[in-house]
Amino acid sequence: MKRQIIDKGVHSTFLLIALFSITALSLIMVFLFIEGIPIFDLISVKAFVFGQYWYPTDDPADFGILALILGSVCVTLLSGMMAIPLGIMTAIYLAEIAPPKVAEIVKPIVELMASMPSVVIGFFGMVVVAPFIQQLFNIPVGLNMFNASLMLAFMAVPTICSISEDAIFSVPVALKEASFALGATHFETIAKVIIPASLSGICTAVILGLSRAIGETMVVLMAAGGAAMIPGSIFDPVRPLPASIAAEMAEAPFRSEHYHALFAIGIVLFLFTLIFNLFADYLSHKFRQVGEASL
Amino acid sequence: MKTLAKLIFVLTIALLMASSSVFAGELIIKGSTTVLPIAQKAAEAYMAENPGVKISLSGGGSGNGIKAIIDGTADIGNASRFIKQKEVSLAGTKDVYPVPFRIALDAIVPIVNGKNTVAGLTRGQLKDIYLGKIKDWKEVGGTPGKIVVVSRDSSSGTFGVWKELIMGKERVIPSALTVPSNGGIVQAITTTPGAIGYVGLGYLTGEIKAVKVDGIEGSEENTLNGSFPISRGLFMFTKGWPEGETMDFISFILSRKGQDLVKEAGSIPLF
Numbered sequence: 001m002k003r004q005i006i007d008k009g010v011h012s013t014f015l016l017i018a019l020f021s022i023t024a025l026s027l028i029m030v031f032l033f034i035e036g037i038p039i040f041d042l043i044s045v046k047a048f049v050f051g052q053y054w055y056p057t058d059d060p061a062d063f064g065i066l067a068l069i070l071g072s073v074c075v076t077l078l079s080g081m082m083a084i085p086l087g088i089m090t091a092i093y094l095a096e097i098a099p100p101k102v103a104e105i106v107k108p109i110v111e112l113m114a115s116m117p118s119v120v121i122g123f124f125g126m127v128v129v130a131p132f133i134q135q136l137f138n139i140p141v142g143l144n145m146f147n148a149s150l151m152l153a154f155m156a157v158p159t160i161c162s163i164s165e166d167a168i169f170s171v172p173v174a175l176k177e178a179s180f181a182l183g184a185t186h187f188e189t190i191a192k193v194i195i196p197a198s199l200s201g202i203c204t205a206v207i208l209g210l211s212r213a214i215g216e217t218m219v220v221l222m223a224a225g226g227a228a229m230i231p232g233s234i235f236d237p238v239r240p241l242p243a244s245i246a247a248e249m250a251e252a253p254f255r256s257e258h259y260h261a262l263f264a265i266g267i268v269l270f271l272f273t274l275i276f277n278l279f280a281d282y283l284s285h286k287f288r289q290v291g292e293a294s295l
Numbered sequence: 296m297k298t299l300a301k302l303i304f305v306l307t308i309a310l311l312m313a314s315s316s317v318f319a320g321e322l323i324i325k326g327s328t329t330v331l332p333i334a335q336k337a338a339e340a341y342m343a344e345n346p347g348v349k350i351s352l353s354g355g356g357s358g359n360g361i362k363a364i365i366d367g368t369a370d371i372g373n374a375s376r377f378i379k380q381k382e383v384s385l386a387g388t389k390d391v392y393p394v395p396f397r398i399a400l401d402a403i404v405p406i407v408n409g410k411n412t413v414a415g416l417t418r419g420q421l422k423d424i425y426l427g428k429i430k431d432w433k434e435v436g437g438t439p440g441k442i443v444v445v446s447r448d449s450s451s452g453t454f455g456v457w458k459e460l461i462m463g464k465e466r467v468i469p470s471a472l473t474v475p476s477n478g479g480i481v482q483a484i485t486t487t488p489g490a491i492g493y494v495g496l497g498y499l500t501g502e503i504k505a506v507k508v509d510g511i512e513g514s515e516e517n518t519l520n521g522s523f524p525i526s527r528g529l530f531m532f533t534k535g536w537p538e539g540e541t542m543d544f545i546s547f548i549l550s551r552k553g554q555d556l557v558k559e560a561g562s563i564p565l566f
Binding site: 053054055056057058067126127130131134140141142143221225226227228229236237239246247248253254 | 355356358359440441443448449454455466468469470471472473474475482483486487489490
């Protein structure tokens with residue numbers, strides 16, 4: 001009897017703790033919407049999302065965030081193009097090809113990179129990389145989309161690499177051995193057996209890496225240049241969504257139109273990451289390997 | 296156990312006494328973020344000299360500072376500009392008479408990379424550069440190269456002055472780089488050969504080159520004698536002629552000691 005009571009007690013304690021964190025998170029979401037929605041009394045959702053000009057403190061002000069959205073999307077895509085191949089190939093090398101001794105050393109280093117504070121990476125981009133790429137490509141300004149993407153790729157590689165490495169590593173040895181037994185080479189085994197078997201894990205890794213890139217604030221604030229214009233080339237400065245919020249929120253008068261507009265940007269950003277996560281969830285279900293290889 | 300009880304007793308008494316000690320005065324200061332560093336330094340020094348006084352500070356912009364005086368929600372309203380006619384009329388309807396005190400001066404100096412050969416620009420040229428009409432340094436007498444326009448975030452006080460004194464009603468081009476701080480501008484200009492930006496006088500360093508405006512060098516002296524065109528007064532407004540603690544605080548800022556703090560905060564003292 002007593003054991004059952006204790007068991008129930010533990011049950012409800014955990015339920016309470018779980019409820020607490022969920023409530024806190026949903027309250028933050030409610031707050032975000034309460035503070036962001038009033039801006040749509042002033043302008044329509046369409047004018048907000050597709051407006052080309054962001055002049056929030058002018059009189060009359062313009063609250064169009066198309067340039068900011070495109071800035072975020074372009075920076076994320078470009079960093080994905082750099083980070084995804086690097087991350088996955090490093091993961092394959094570490095899990096399949098590298099001698100155990102090398103992997104033992106390299107893997108912790110990669111994971112350590114993930115714990116690098118973003119402000120350090122941003123500062124590095126601003127002070128070291130900006131002058132370098134400016135001279136290398138002979139362009140007028142080094143604080144641009146390319147620089148920010150490169151720095152974001154730095155941050156996404158460790159995430160993508162370590163999660164995909166786990167996925168690849170947990171492909172059952174039986175599958176691999178079966179492939180070898182059928183006469184496949186190591187490369188064929190990797191390309192046709194191991195990667196398909198760990199695809200759901202790799203997809204999750206990619207999406208998590210990219211969602212880190214899209215939500216990252218400090219790096220884009222410091223290295224992207226901050227020009228609220230629609231980028232025409234990868235060497236144009238951009239102003240992604242998080243950078244606008246971070247740079248302007250401190251000075252926006254409480255409950256002013258500018259303040260509400262910044263919260264509305266927060267809503268847009270929230271929807272972006274939500275879509276990313278739903279997509280990751282969908283992919284990991286779709287490519288789930290049944291049987292022994294399920295992850 | 297007994298000592299513990301004693302300790303708790305003593306602590307409780309001490310806590311009660313601390314919370315019941317009445318403040319001799321309380322000052323609420325609101326307004327411009329440009330004046331904020333000055334107000335902060337002055338408030339710290341003033342509170343250290345007068346332990347009974349409690350000063351609470353907040354930003355919110357010049358408009359909010361003046362509004363707070365009219366509404367009576369603050370004792371002192373900071374503003375990096377003079378009061379507007381609209382605000383005077385609003386104050387009149389509420390029987391409030393705002394009194395301005397000019398407590399400091401502020402100059403904003405255009406800066407370029409140390410390698411740039413351009414020594415001076417007119418206000419018209421600066422405006423055209425920030426409008427994107429002048430795109431190359433050769434158009435203003437420099438070595439050919441694309442001009443990289445660097446500006447501050449639109450909500451910064453420095454941007455406000457730049458907009459008012461240089462841009463007027465027109466807008467800075469969207470392709471201008473925006474940087475969240477004075478230090479950030481200096482950093483961006485140092486690393487970008489074709490860049491132009493602007494910073495408060497206190498932020499000029501050896502790594503960057505200050506540009507003369509209409510032939511006048513941006514310096515403390517030229518600001519004080521009124522010849523440097525991109526400068527402004529910084530104000531504190533009170534509701535009617537100040538009394539008591541408010542008067543003492545204003546007098547403190549206008550004293551030698553207060554003006555030294557103004558300089559420490561990066562602005563230009565009145566004397």
